[in-house]
Amino acid sequence: MLRPLRLLLSGLKTQPSRCCSSFVSRMRYVNRLKEDDEACAAALKDGSIFLFHRLSPLLRRPDARTFSPAAFTCSDVQLVLQRLGSDGSQLKEAVLIGCSEQNQAQFCLDVGELDQAAVEEASQGTFIDLRKAFFLLPATEAPLVSKGQALLRWHQTSRFCGASGQPTQRNRAGSQRFCSSSSTVYYPKMSAVAVALVSDGSRCLLGRQPSFPRGLYSALAGFCDMGETLEEALCREVAEEVGLEIQSISYSSSQHWPFPHSSFMLGCHALVSPAHTQLSVDNSELEDARWFTMDEITRALQVKAPPRRGDPPIIWLPPKHALANRLIREWVEQQRQSEGGE
Ligand SMILES: NC(=O)C1=CN([C@@H]2O[C@H](COP(=O)(O)OP(=O)(O)OC[C@H]3O[C@@H](n4cnc5c(N)ncnc54)[C@H](O)[C@@H]3O)[C@@H](O)[C@H]2O)C=CC1
Numbered sequence: 001m002l003r004p005l006r007l008l009l010s011g012l013k014t015q016p017s018r019c020c021s022s023f024v025s026r027m028r029y030v031n032r033l034k035e036d037d038e039a040c041a042a043a044l045k046d047g048s049i050f051l052f053h054r055l056s057p058l059l060r061r062p063d064a065r066t067f068s069p070a071a072f073t074c075s076d077v078q079l080v081l082q083r084l085g086s087d088g089s090q091l092k093e094a095v096l097i098g099c100s101e102q103n104q105a106q107f108c109l110d111v112g113e114l115d116q117a118a119v120e121e122a123s124q125g126t127f128i129d130l131r132k133a134f135f136l137l138p139a140t141e142a143p144l145v146s147k148g149q150a151l152l153r154w155h156q157t158s159r160f161c162g163a164s165g166q167p168t169q170r171n172r173a174g175s176q177r178f179c180s181s182s183s184t185v186y187y188p189k190m191s192a193v194a195v196a197l198v199s200d201g202s203r204c205l206l207g208r209q210p211s212f213p214r215g216l217y218s219a220l221a222g223f224c225d226m227g228e229t230l231e232e233a234l235c236r237e238v239a240e241e242v243g244l245e246i247q248s249i250s251y252s253s254s255q256h257w258p259f260p261h262s263s264f265m266l267g268c269h270a271l272v273s274p275a276h277t278q279l280s281v282d283n284s285e286l287e288d289a290r291w292f293t294m295d296e297i298t299r300a301l302q303v304k305a306p307p308r309r310g311d312p313p314i315i316w317l318p319p320k321h322a323l324a325n326r327l328i329r330e331w332v333e334q335q336r337q338s339e340g341g342e
């Protein structure tokens, strides 16, 4: 039977097109949802929604060892909201995060004005602070939740225009906010952070801030200043924090880091000359910085959980979700390869 043209057109608007590879069509679909409020509202009806309460994501435990972010349908969320006395108009506050591989639009929604325990009971999940939740989730799911939280936080802190002081209005997807008084469009922001795993050829350099948990050492990092290149930021940060000049910077990879407020981490490897490895640590930034041998790093990578109170002191490294962990593992791999090649 022929479908009416209106239905065909609305179908085109609410589903990724099938003309290209599934990745390309998903990316184009998400882009369309950011630009077309009507298509976005329709996508929400068929989409999945991740709930947050005052920026803490709702997690479920499918079994004793696994945590996963709870994904709801729009009608499930409507039911939960109605059970708690809300008229469901909050659904308009949902923010688009992306699109799943199953072509379903993904949204996040903060229900912070409702009673936390009541939502948990109605939705059979638990709201867990992102600092904890991020590391409980599998590495494949943590970025989705951290992106959702970052977008929700941005909306909560961007309600007014910096130029006119007037309230800003969001588009349906939540990908931008607009001030009609000053005609300014605002987009979600991230701060760029440069991270360097510095090596002298046989050892690598790690440091710790006073705020780090006991025994944790990480790669050196710092916020990029306005106008700096990545290389300039790395050279400046390493000079400031440990008094060394680096060279041979090579880019590794990047990640979105939700702590404390949405950073765009750019990870690199860098070398110092073996003749110039004497550290001059700036104690206003770092409590300690040290050179670590391959053996020390290999041992630290084997530590599975942070030491508990009363445990003997040990060195441990950032968890797998962190770019610093990746840089350290890459360095270990490079060392193994160069030892094998000798
Ligand atoms: N994912 C990962 O593997 C890693 C993540 N990080 C993250 O990188 C971030 C930066 O590292 P730090 O050594 O703390 O940076 P940092 O060495 O630049 O020191 C932080 C200080 O820089 C100033 N600052 C300048 N611009 C800033 C901005 N846009 N936002 C906030 N503060 C700014 C503040 O005074 C702040 O106290 C931290 O939030 C940390 O969590 C750090 C290492 C590894």
Ligand SMILES: [Mg+2]
Pocket (backbone or CB within 6 Å): 220, 221, 222, 241, 285
């Ligand atoms: Mg730093």
